[in-house]
Amino acid sequence: xxxxxxxxxxxxxxxxxxEYSKVYKGGLSTMIKHLALEKLQDEFDHAKISSFESGMKDxxxxxxxxxxxxxxxxIE
Numbered sequence: 001x002x003x004x005x006x007x008x009x010x011x012x013x014x015x016x017x018x019e020y021s022k023v024y025k026g027g028l029s030t031m032i033k034h035l036a037l038e039k040l041q042d043e044f045d046h047a048k049i050s051s052f053e054s055g056m057k058d059x060x061x062x063x064x065x066x067x068x069x070x071x072x073x074x075i076e
Contacts, residue, residue: 007032017031017032
């Protein structure tokens, strides 16, 4: 089931969005969905990286060579 979301734009914003949407051959809706999903993915990735870096600093995350994992799994 599809849902509809309304976004209110002034004329200047509308022109900018319409001009930019020409890059996305699917039109304005396609462009907005693409950009929104891309932004969400970037935010998610940033949160995961920050969590990893914090874990490295406080010692709750450790890394090891790939070769050690292969040995542990018996896949040398």
